[in-house]
Amino acid sequence: MTAPFPPVEDQLRIIRRGVEKIVPEEELRKLLQHSFDTGTPLRVKYGIDPTGIDVHLGHTVPLRKMRQFQDLGHQAVIIIGNYTALVGDPSGRDEARSKRLTADEVEENARDYLNQVGKVVDLSKAEIHRNGDWFGKMEFADVLALCGRVTVAQLLTREDFAKRYREEKAIYLHECLYPVMQAWDSVEIRSDIELGGTEQLYSFMLARDLQTQQNLRAQVAVMSPILVGLDGVRRMGKSLGNYIGISEPPYEMMKKFMQLPDAVMNMYFELLTELPLDEAKALLAGHPKEAKVTLAKQVITQYYSGEDATAAADRWQAEIGGSALPADIPEQEVPAELREQGTVAAFVLLGKDGLGLCSSNGEARRLISGGGAKLGEDKIPITDPNQQIELQDGLLVWAGRKRYCRIKMQ
């Protein structure tokens, strides 16, 4: 009847991998021990607002951690922040884009989100809650009561608020409420452990306070480091365009992985694969390119199959590492007027009135002058923007290495 949990020390070893901070560290062991002794799974919380949709590798860091907890026999509890999403997320500090989502949109996002999460977490064994279930029922008096539990000084212990306060930048009231709501979720679902990034520390600690006030066992925060994106500097994020989405085709993932700066491979191995760390270390001591291929294959395999991963790697080696032509070259029709002429100036062909490889004729002209334009299987350079190109069906046109197509004469 009791779930057969692995020994506490073994669990700890798995949980600690790729985790930046556990607060408070000692309590985690106690929780695990208690769970082990009583055969009760721990309730592991992870919450997200269903605003954006594309789940990328950065999101999978805590999700993978949740999966590890599941595999150890614990209870996954996913919070969909449908209520907080309705209000509009203020911590999207980049832009003040405040297009308000409708309830339907949020619900659709939530479903879509869960579909993606299901690739990492075993949803059949997870509890899923929407925080609108409780926040939607609150009266204003309840909200005030909740606010009465948190002081401004407490809020200001949060580093980002403190920083903004020091720098005299705006802090809005509803932003202050955000961590409170997030913390209240923990009370509602009685979480034992909460997963998330280190930037969530404040909310996680606040949740402990609130839980204690409600005579509940306080949760332990297990925080992952922020995964850096493909630029190797900033966090992986959709708006930064430096991400690998988990729904991308294997070959797309492969290409992106190979562009990853060497310096961050170590982190990727630790956070995104199960590969024992000493093996990763050995790999990294060898040729970085080989290590990168292994890394890419390991991750791709999680979302597709080993064969898919190998195929993607081989294809990358052939087309990009080697000199083979890309396997799928898009065909592009030439507008009728140009087709009738038979020959076209090179810049027009590449430009927006031709194949559209460049967004303007000026750009095409510059590209050609810079030596980026090539023609045919042998990549014969075009040097003069005004060079007349004879149109023929199937002619391969290159605008740099990454943009290319075949002429389709119909």
Next chain:
RNA sequence: GGGGGAAUACCUAAGCGGCCAAAAGGGCCAGACUGUAAAUCUGGUGGCGUACGCCUUCACAGGUUCGAAUCCUGUUUCCCCCA
């Protein structure tokens, strides 16, 4: 409620009557090098035209000027300070 300040191209940011399509950096694109890593170097980075050129752009709408991103008026948005 009162006072002060700001809005410039993808971002930061100069410019404060003509020499401004607009400095500089970042980013991005392309080329060399390479392992489509990093570093480095080179060129490019509003549109149209081979080019002297033309057109659109400096929050928005008007105005003053031969001429405005630069001056004036109004509008909008944002920030700060005082109460």
